[in-house]
Amino acid sequence: MSAFGSQSMAAPLRRVLMRSAANAMRDADPAKAASQHAALAELVAASGAEIEWIEDKADGLSDSLFTHDPSLMTEHGALILSMGKPLRAREPSLHEETYRGLGIPILGRVEAPGQVEGGDCVWVDARTLAIGRGVRSNQEGIQQVSNLLTPLGISVYGFDLPLWQGEEACLHLMSVISPLADDLALVYSPLLPAPFYQMLKARGIRLVEGDAGEFAASNGLSLNVLPTSPHKVIAVAGFPKTKAAMEAAGCTVEIFEADALCIACEGGPTCLTRPILRR
DSSP states (O other), rough: OSSEEEEESSOOEEEEEESSSSOSSSSOOHHHHHHHHHHHHHHHHHTTEEEEOOOOOOOOTTTTTTTTTSSSETEEEEEEEEEGGGGGTTTOOOHHHHHHHHHHOEEEEEEEEEOOGOOOOHHHHHHEEEEEEEOOOHHEEEEEEEHHHHHGGGGGEEOOOTTTTTTTTOOOGGSSSSEEETTEEEEEGSSSSSHHHHHHTTTTOOOEEHHHHHHHHHTTTGOOEEEEEEEEEEESSSSSHHHHHHOOOOOOEEEOOIIIIIIIOOOOTTTTTEEEEOO
16 A cells, blocks of 8 residues: 555545644643643544654744644645745644655645645545635645646646635635535535635535534634544534534544644644545
């Protein structure tokens, strides 16, 4: 079996990149956050996925436990991205160093002034990548990703995101969609780019509406769920209506307490994981 490759958002998770929360917490109860992060890691490992841990140094990169954003995995190797948040500028090189240590090839890099964060990237299918154009990912970055992937037969589409709650709040494309299977996705449709919504419908992807009240109360974290295989997901505890909507659509939902980890630090189980291999 190949040791890397992921151009699906929900195929069985086999290998994933994570980083300990022990040295990364700034605005949280560190011990409680670390404990909740360990609980998430246990659920990920129990699903059958191998966790590759980025070396945990006290390097001051407080957002680096959100491993989803600094890189993107393809069947051809890793894309090293470029962060729109200045405080995260050093994280992509941390990912590149880790991939080199794991023997995973580097397909290419997004270079400044281009910016793309992983939270804006959604594989619609294995040949179609959607990228949200907003406060963290810009047209220059999207064009660079397209230049790297188009020769490999992958179409890249950019979709404009609303500003929503402002620059600091940061609405990623994955803030408003979480794939649950190749043909099923959890969405908050009022904030979906209309052309992206039309693309999903045209591809026959069934959309499950997340509860609007829970979305607002959680600043979108109710929608941040991690598929470990089609129709099996890990979600943050505390959003029963959204959980019920996924279950009604045929999903099994495992939850973990994450008030100190995800709610306090504004990133859910998807943000905390970078799939390396889905098969």
